[in-house]
Amino acid sequence: MDLDQLAALRTPEGSAALDAAARVAGGDPLAAAAALRSAGVPAGLAAAALTQAELRRRAVGKFGPAAAGMFLTRAGLEQATRNVVARRRADRLRAAGVGTLADLGCGLGADALAAARAGIRVYGVETDPVTAAMAAANAEAAGLADLFTVECGDATAFDVTRVDGVFCDPARRTAGTGRRIFDPNAYSPPWDFVVGLTQRVPYTVVKVAPGLDHALIPAGAEAEWVSVDGDLVEAALWCGRLAEIPRRATVLRGEATHALIGSGEVEAAVAPARRYVHDPDPAVIRAHLVAELADILDATLADPTIAYLYTDTPAATPFARCLEVTDVLPFSLKRLRALLRERRVGRVEILKRGSALEPERLRRDLKLAGDEAASLVLTRVAGAPTVLVGRPVG
Numbered sequence: 375m376d377l378d379q380l381a382a383l384r385t386p387e388g389s390a391a392l393d394a395a396a397r398v399a400g401g402d403p404l405a406a407a408a409a410l411r412s413a414g415v416p417a418g419l420a421a422a423a424l425t426q427a428e429l430r431r432r433a434v435g436k437f438g439p440a441a442a443g444m445f446l447t448r449a450g451l452e453q454a455t456r457n458v459v460a461r462r463r464a465d466r467l468r469a470a471g472v473g474t475l476a477d478l479g480c481g482l483g484a485d486a487l488a489a490a491r492a493g494i495r496v497y498g499v500e501t502d503p504v505t506a507a508m509a510a511a512n513a514e515a516a517g518l519a520d521l522f523t524v525e526c527g528d529a530t531a532f533d534v535t536r537v538d539g540v541f542c543d544p545a546r547r548t549a550g551t552g553r554r555i556f557d558p559n560a561y562s563p564p565w566d567f568v569v570g571l572t573q574r575v576p577y578t579v580v581k582v583a584p585g586l587d588h589a590l591i592p593a594g595a596e597a598e599w600v601s602v603d604g605d606l607v608e609a610a611l612w613c614g615r616l617a618e619i620p621r622r623a624t625v626l627r628g629e630a631t632h633a634l635i636g637s638g639e640v641e642a643a644v645a646p647a648r649r650y651v652h653d654p655d656p657a658v659i660r661a662h663l664v665a666e667l668a669d670i671l672d673a674t675l676a677d678p679t680i681a682y683l684y685t686d687t688p689a690a691t692p693f694a695r696c697l698e699v700t701d702v703l704p705f706s707l708k709r710l711r712a713l714l715r716e717r718r719v720g721r722v723e724i725l726k727r728g729s730a731l732e733p734e735r736l737r738r739d740l741k742l743a744g745d746e747a748a749s750l751v752l753t754r755v756a757g758a759p760t761v762l763v764g765r766p767v768g
């Protein structure tokens with residue numbers, strides 16, 4: 375997609391082509407292209423409209439019904455924040471008193487649009503001309519063009535004294551190849567600039583990869599890990615006046631939001647394995663809040679290095695999945711196979727932490743047969759390779 379193709383899609387003819395493409399997208403691509411051409415849509419416009427229609431279909435999971443009116447690139451969509459997360463962030467910024475915000479590297483504008491919807495005046499800066507033009511088109515399509523404006527340029531040159539707060543979600547993929555970047559020094563804008571913002575602007579939020587090394591968290595910042603329906607989606611650094619607590623795990627399930635907070639520095643107590651095992655949400659684990667969760671559940675670890683929590687009674691918590699343990703075995707393929715045969719187990723889910731075993735290989739080696747189902751947890755108990763056999767609770 376280039377700027378001319380985007381401009382063509384925004385004419386009345388382009389808009390009709392997009393409508394026609396939306397009706398045929400999702401099926402056979404050749405038939406869809408033929409349908410548009412037979413409706414008199416020129417080949418170039420038809421191809422651009424079909425690409426948009428396909429991306430909009432994919433974007434529904436992130437943006438909901440608003441995806442139908444958005445302009446998207448594949449790379450921009452992959453990097454965009456899903457609406458449920460962007461909305462929460464925007465509400466928190468607004469509640470903290472941020473009235474004007476710079477979004478430095480705004481991409482297609484998912485975060486900026488959420489902030490504008492929360493009533494914040496957003497100045498987006500985006501280095502890629504097509505992405506910048508699409509972000510502006512998305513603001514217009516959402517009826518937010520007076521609250522979210524975009525300039526195409528280098529975010530590092532933006533005068534941050536113009537705004538109350540800054541949001542930065544640096545690109546963590548290589549332009550062109552789309553490969554993930556793991557070294558923060560290779561982010562764009564670069565990490566030094568991003569960390570510098572946290573010292574210059576009193577309200578700064580930085581979105582980072584959930585695998586972020588804790589050593590990179592700026593002093594005094596709140597680091598938050600966010601999961602959506604059990605999937606870890608991002609981490610955010612809330613800096614300056616926005617920092618409330620050292621570590622936060624935010625667990626979003628359906629419409630509900632659950633927050634676990636703490637220092638991230640406490641260790642949970644260790645004791646023998648017990649009847650119920652709890653598998654903490656990945657946001658809790660990455661935020662180093664397993665000890666805080668243990669405290670709430672009155673739980674203990676069975677190995678100091680492994681984040682499974684054990685209790686005598688099942689605990690209903692949004693922060694962990696609970697399994698009832700029927701057997702605790704030192705790991706032996708032969709013994710496990712015999713036990714599962716005896717119980718007529720034909721289906722297993724396999725969880726693992728602290729084990730080098732490959733679940734799919736183990737599943738094959740177990741040669742399961744029977745009508746029953748079981749959960750297997752491959753782990754270590756007091757340092758020893760162990761398998762827990764059990765079933766989900768609730």
Ligand SMILES: C[S@@+](CC[C@H](N)C(=O)[O-])C[C@H]1O[C@@H](n2cnc3c(N)ncnc32)[C@H](O)[C@@H]1O
Pocket residue numbers: 450453454455478479480481482483484485499500501502505527528529530543544545546562563
């Ligand atoms: C991860 S994406 C932002 C996604 C956005 N938060 C969203 O949810 O839609 C990062 C964006 O920053 C842009 N970018 C990278 N370096 C930049 C720079 N120095 N100045 C302005 N934009 C930059 C990239 O082109 C990319 O579109």
